[in-house]
Amino acid sequence: MNIIELSGVSRVFGQGENRVEALLDINLEIRRGDFVAVVGQSGSGKTTLMNTIGCLDPPSGGSCRIDGIETGGLSPRSLARVRGRKVGFVFQRYNLLPALTAMDNVALPAVYAGLSQRARTERAKGLLIRLGLGDKLGSLPHELSGGQQQRVSIARALMNGGDIILADEPTGALDSQSGLLVMGILQGLHREGHTIILVTHDPALAAHAHRAIELRDGRIIGDDRRIPPGGGKGHRNQVEDHVRPLVFYRDQLLEALKMAVQAIMSHKLRSLLTMLGIIIGIASVVAVVALGRGSQEQIMSSISAMGTNTITVYPGSGFGDRNRGRIRTLTVSDSDLLARQSYLDSSTPVTSTSGMLVYGNQSLTASLTGAGEQFFEARGLRMALGRPFTEDDVREVASVVVIDPNTRDKLFPGGDDPLGQTVLFRRQPLLVIGVTSPQNALFGPTDQLSLWSPYTTVMSKITGERYISSIVVRVNDLVSSQVAEKNLTDLLRVKHDGRTDFYTQNTDSIKQTIESTSRTMTLLISSIALISLVVGGIGVMNIMLVSVTERTREIGTRMAIGAKPFNIMEQFLIEAVLLCLIGGLAGIMLSGAVGIAFNRLSSDFIMSFSTASFVLALCCSSFIGIAFGFMPARSASRLNPIEALSYE
Template identity: 40%
Template sequence: MVSADPSVDALPLIALQGIRRSYGGGADGAPAVEVLRGVSLRIHAGEFVAIVGASGSGKSTLMNLLGCLDRPSAGSYHFQGQDVATMDADALAWLRREAFGFVFQGYHLIASASAQENVEMPAIYAGMPEGPRAERAAALLTRLGLGERLGHRPSQLSGGQQQRVSIARALMNGGRILLADEPTGALDSHSGAEVMRLLHTLADAGHTIILITHDRAVAAQARRVIEISDGEIVADSAPESPKIQDKSASGAHWVSASSYQKYSEGGGPRRAFWGEMREALRTAWRGMRLNRVRTGLTLLGIVIGVASVIVMLAVGEGAQQRVVAQMGTLGTTLMYLGGRAPPSGGPAGVITPEDLQAIAQLPEVGHVMPIIGDPITVRYGNADRQVYVFASSHVMPEVHHWKLQQGRYFTDAEDRSLAPLVVLGSQARAHFFPGAQSPLGKFLLIGNSPFEVIGVMAERGSDSGAQSYDDMVFIPYQGGRARVYQAQTQPDYTVVTAASVALVQAAEAAVHRLLLSRHGREDFGISNAAAKLQAEAETRRAMTLMLGLIAAVSLLVGGIGVMNVMLMTVRERTREIGIRMATGARQRDILRQFLTEALLVTLVGGVAGVVIGVGVGAALIAAGVPVVFSLSFMAGAFACAVATGLVFGYMPARHAARLDPVTALGST
């Protein structure tokens, strides 16, 4: 922002007073080493200053302090009159982004990014839109003679070209103050001379240049030379009243506390968010492509986790539905109703046909099936046998979830018309009609009445040690009362089914209330399959727990893989983290960068896992395995994988965000 206050112009741009910087001396027991010893220094806007000293003199440490990459152990640093010690980490990142541009001896370019992408980086964190950002980066590189190298990576550029990319990056956000640390140290004499000419040009344009060097010949080209030795300033060629440059001539606008407040309150971070997200995604995708083997192994863990969850849940759901269907054949919705003597004494109650009709009208009730049954002599030809003759209504196969093996079952109309029809159990059929002969259309003599065989039930077995259903024969209830059980005045018992498993208790209560109101006393008894219901519930819970454990282990494996690869990524890219911080990235920007990379890995792995899981499930279906897919299961597995990746990716990302900029830049 352009300052209109002349009192601000009179202030030095940078004012150091009694700056000290020590390393060590902490809890680790390392001895304290004082690198800077009471440095006091003032630099005005527009100066071209060289800080010269031998290796180890403290000049690079001083540059890190000037560029807000490091904090002093003691002393004060005022930037345009504001105490830098009062600024938090975000404010310091903003100051580095808006005020400073760094030119390093080792160039510090991101190896996987192109020249243009390296130059654009400070503008990404400043929130500049993508179009203007790319245009400005291209213009800067063209101005520095790299117009044909925009898409080249650092490894494809010479040392001098890399340094010019570094200078272009320093100028991307304006470059009000250029901090150049040994900018010619790694260059040949020709490239070094080119870099110095660029710095002179920038100084003439009004930029403040602070050059760090050990080469006195290079330092002599500056307009002010400060010599440092053993952490102290021993010489300064500055005049007592240095000339203040006209900042408006250079077009530079200056930063202040008020401009930072406007930035932080005026939506700057929000404007930058989407640009930073695109950069994070682009960087993440590039890293995945460059490390294909490692990425593939990480993805394998996530893919296996997601696919196994989907397949196991689908198989488990299929198995559960089969178990529930099988449990249904055991009578999980059945209640048994019969007359009995009331608790207060008196004759046993009688369940009348009218009672059964009233019960059938209850909304909680599905079916009402009266039953009469006794062992009776059954004959066919020369074969006779005592067989349990089961007289019931036409709904028996539906009530007991029992399929026919051959023929058909009798209908309600045939029951009401007293039709003499019989359906055989599988063992009864084998006894009376051995071999391959068909029993359909043959007649059995049940008691003294002939009954035509119209069907054979599928094999079922017995319940809880009771007589096997397969040894029985089944006749219509009304026809059985008229032809076999003439002496029966009421059913032996009545099976009542609830409309659903969830309504068993409600159905029992409704039947109880109805009969109590009709009889006036409790001369009846109702029992249900509570034990079977409990077994079904336990089966479901056990299956859910098993599948949950499988899912947890699978996702844990995938999450550990993400954490492992992210820790390796942070270690490999520590210098890149330092570069991003030097160009203005905040801690949350670094955190977002690495969380985005973890998210991208889990997203790709999750999608692949869903596809593979569906493919495996389809193959199982083709093989006859009961599999039931659910979109909610797939979405849940995918979401859990992404969430697990983010949770396990957070620790490496937080570690990256908390790295010290100076330490990160110095990593190899």
């Protein structure tokens, strides 16, 4: 039974002037268990023939059957499968992966073939012991001599069975002693039934083989059989694998992860510099979002202190109305009308004025707000001392006043009790009945002096004014403030004979405006920070391209031992994602450190971090890893195995 059948195989490289016919009309049949030497001058096509038989390089023409499988027209993936199962390569320069131990190097083909972890280690260990390397299992290639490395690579070729062993000048780089040892091993394998094809230019070595094929300029010019075919036992050596799909992908993923960690660790400084872009980008995005959240929380708490769900009606046509101060359209009866509406909890007229406030020998300018008793609740004003004025005070036009902490500090320094004292506002005596708590000021603390009295008192005893400056309405909790605002507007318009000589302002909409403004700001600054993330991503892409180029030979080796394009892609993608993820984590920690420092120093508001932003940052960095690692990873996976292998 022929394990290899080539008929009319040709392989042409290049085009036009560079056209090289490396193989021409090769017809060759090799029986299972044969030991074939391929000889010929340099450039005669020996390596090309090996690559064709080894499914590394499909022929340009003709038919190539390996163990009954026609390899022409197979996809790179299927070629990798055939290669991984049937063929073991032994290279002149060993081509061991420098970062892996002897054991891991030997076991690698089985990772790609899907053997379980236990079976893998057992078999790799057995093979190494058999080849006399039992004490070198954990050694790295550079710790081994050339002969030892070549024995490791033979063990690797046998890992998946090695039905066909393709050895391209396996002793070319060895001293004669090690060379003999390696030849001895190959002969032993032949006796066990492996089909061995050995490329050599040394006639003495070729003499060990049972058949010598001579190539010149891509053609077979001699085929010399010394022992009749059928000399070898020719049984199958293929390892029976029990592939469990999940384990298969998990092991390949773990392997890729391990390689990625090794690749990153072997270039620590370079990896760190590459991550820097991601670190800075992620740190700034996370910090900006935290700042935005912190300031928004601050503003929101100020607003909710102002009382929720209130609508204020002002005279005039809107904000920025120049005549606002002079417009007189709102009256107490408007407020009374609103107070009777079921969708409103309360309505209070507000009138404000300013004037001289006198107490003892002090006189100060203060502003006095006249309002109904509901005003305190609607505006979220709390009392630190005494009481607010009541419905009775309003009805009876009581000469009472509530003062703010500023006024108390000015008029009653040294902690005198202001309650029960009488102050003069525009020469009108007012009895102090309460002091408000300091307000959570929205736009920073002011030193304005504010007083509150019943609107009846202010209008009849102080200003003599018939019109009011605004109406503050509390919306029923069960009604949406938009609906209430609309109804109220319609109602007042009817009362004002169809004129809209007033406008409303709704704390809900202020809240929404602030929310959306701060969201917009956060988004804006974040997107600027995102630019640095993109720059970081480009850095990652750059370094991945370098990494792919540096490891071209390694990629070729992996492909030769059965890695599918997907495996190569996965490995580099994981490396890129890992780089970005570590960068993202470092960025989050950096922003956390900045946040702690900031919160120590700032008293106005704090940076407020959320788990969601951390998770988002990690997702974002993974995404950048995938996005920017994809191109290098794909170009790695699309490398031509033979070009990658011969890359210097």
